[in-house]
Amino acid sequence: DQQVKQNSPSLSVQEGRISILNCDYTNSMFDYFLWYKKYPAEGPTFLISISSIKDKNEDGRFTVFLNKSAKHLSLHIVPSQPGDSAVYFCAATAVYQAGTALIFGKGTTLSVSS
Amino acid sequence: AAGVIQSPRHLIKEKRETATLKCYPIPRHDTVYWYQQGPGQDPQFLISFYEKMQSDKGSIPDRFSAQQFSDYHSELNMSSLELGDSALYFCASALEGGTYEQYFGPGTRLTVT
Numbered sequence: 001d002q003q004v005k006q007n008s009p010s011l012s013v014q015e016g017r018i019s020i021l022n023c024d025y026t027n028s029m030f031d032y033f034l035w036y037k038k039y040p041a042e043g044p045t046f047l048i049s050i051s052s053i054k055d056k057n058e059d060g061r062f063t064v065f066l067n068k069s070a071k072h073l074s075l076h077i078v079p080s081q082p083g084d085s086a087v088y089f090c091a092a093t094a095v096y097q098a099g100t101a102l103i104f105g106k107g108t109t110l111s112v113s114s
Numbered sequence: 115a116a117g118v119i120q121s122p123r124h125l126i127k128e129k130r131e132t133a134t135l136k137c138y139p140i141p142r143h144d145t146v147y148w149y150q151q152g153p154g155q156d157p158q159f160l161i162s163f164y165e166k167m168q169s170d171k172g173s174i175p176d177r178f179s180a181q182q183f184s185d186y187h188s189e190l191n192m193s194s195l196e197l198g199d200s201a202l203y204f205c206a207s208a209l210e211g212g213t214y215e216q217y218f219g220p221g222t223r224l225t226v227t
Contacts, residue, residue, distance in 0.1 A: 032214050043118070043204050043218035044157065089156060098210040099145050099169025101159035
């Protein structure tokens with residue numbers, strides 16, 4: 001049973017526009033959420049995170065929104081750039097002890113065209 | 115900035131052979147995680163260590179074992195390799211008491227023939 005779901009396998013956006021990537025989760029124990037970006041043949045690169053005590057976190061062009069009641073989070077990229085083209089993974093964890101695993105969604109492939 | 119180092123980057127083994135993957139965490143990071151990513155799949159958690167003790171355990175086969183050493187590097191030992199073990203193996207590190215982000219290495223691509 002997939003605890004973290006990214007229902008859109010792919011997203012295509014034009015350069016300069018907004019990219020919105022969505023993620024849903026089912027486990028109410030999750031209290032920390034992260035977005036990773038991954039290029040082929042490389043490891044996931046940490047982008048941005050949010051604690052469950054917040055509903056928004058912003059870092060430059062990247063903003064993550066969390067709706068706890070809906071168990072939904074989204075990553076906004078504004079403006080989108082061709083270099084943003086990659087696979088984006090949503091991940092969640094319940095931070096109750098050191099070494100707790102991240103649970104990943106299946107990823108969304110973002111393509112930004114110039 | 116220093117990143118997570120994994121070696122080797124590529125490894126080809128035959129069925130029933132053994133393999134050892136190594137991971138060197140970011141300096142001062144005390145927690146190490148191992149993940150397996152099959153083709154077109156999301157990373158699946160295998161095992162983690164905090165201060166050289168096993169912390170959390172995921173879907174790691176009994177044929178696999180791992181440990182974290184006094185210098186915080188970690189090794190994943192895989193025995194009786196099967197074709198289905200072919201995957202990317204990522205190591206990630208984190209600093210306990212930090213902000214919970216895990217930083218991933220470039221991965222080891224294991225191919226079992």
